[in-house]
Amino acid sequence: MMKLASKWTVLALMMMLITTAGATAQGYTPVAAAENQETVYINQMEIRDGQIYLSADPIEWYEGAAADKAFVEHEGNTGLDGAPDGYYIVNNSVQNDVYQVAPDASVEVQIYDHTGNIEDTDVQWNESIPLAQFEKDFAKKDVLDLSQFPYHITLREGKVVKIVQQFIP
Template sequence: MKKKMTVFASLMIVFLLGLVVTSTSAVGSDNEYKPVPQTEDTVTAMLSTIGNKNGHLYVTVDPIEWYEGAAADKKFLEREPDAEELGGAPDGYYIVNDDETLETYEIAPDAEVLMQLYDHDGTYEGMNIQWNEPVSLNKFLAIYHNDKLLDIRSFPFHLTVKDGKVVKVVQQYVP
């Protein structure tokens, strides 16, 4: 029950921040939302745990199917036929998680991490969207373990896996 309340509270904070945050469409393409390209090396998942084992960092995840835009609308209407009056997926995305089997991957020590939204300074004002903000792996671990104002485990992540190791982690913004 506590986990559900934490997820609900985190999503409500994100929703409220979305109402408060002004448009970030300033000069430059890094200041606007862009979908993460899906390749055969991409695993989209919810993070479950991150920990060290024998000197290596591992992440355990619950893979999901992530849909955006027209693909989200189509999948939503296929799976939610009673919600046809909505016309499509609320907020432009749809998540399918029919198989809750967890998978574990080693994280490469030099993995690239890109964040969209997290607690920068312990204040609600400090939780502003910064598209594809690079953070070090150590900072990512600190963000992951800091769930006081915003639990990033309530966001999907796109993992790029090469040769069995995660080489890139991208937080998926959820409006």
């Protein structure tokens, strides 16, 4: 019975988090497109020879009217006239690019686990965190799995210099 109660507690906390994130979305501003920027799912981060590398799967990220158009083009006749949540992701490849991350790369997150407790996970727009902390937290999957979010990465001379987590409503 205790196992069941803890599952319900986790479910209730997740619903609270989703509700908080939805309410917070009112202040959402799309990530501005930038030169040398790609949108990806980060599949893995690892340290090799003292350098951080990430493996990334490029995706197409659409919002607003562009999301509605892409949704209708890719989903066909669903009876919906646009993307249900205001965004749409196209991932037609299994490509996995590996990039070295510059040691001074900046990292901005929208939703983040500060303490390891689900109830402390919150939305803060473009919160800066140290690269080393992001790499460490990326490996954790128990409270918030950072690999489930798209990221906008900016490249300079073949290295990642900026990582911005995409908020998903």
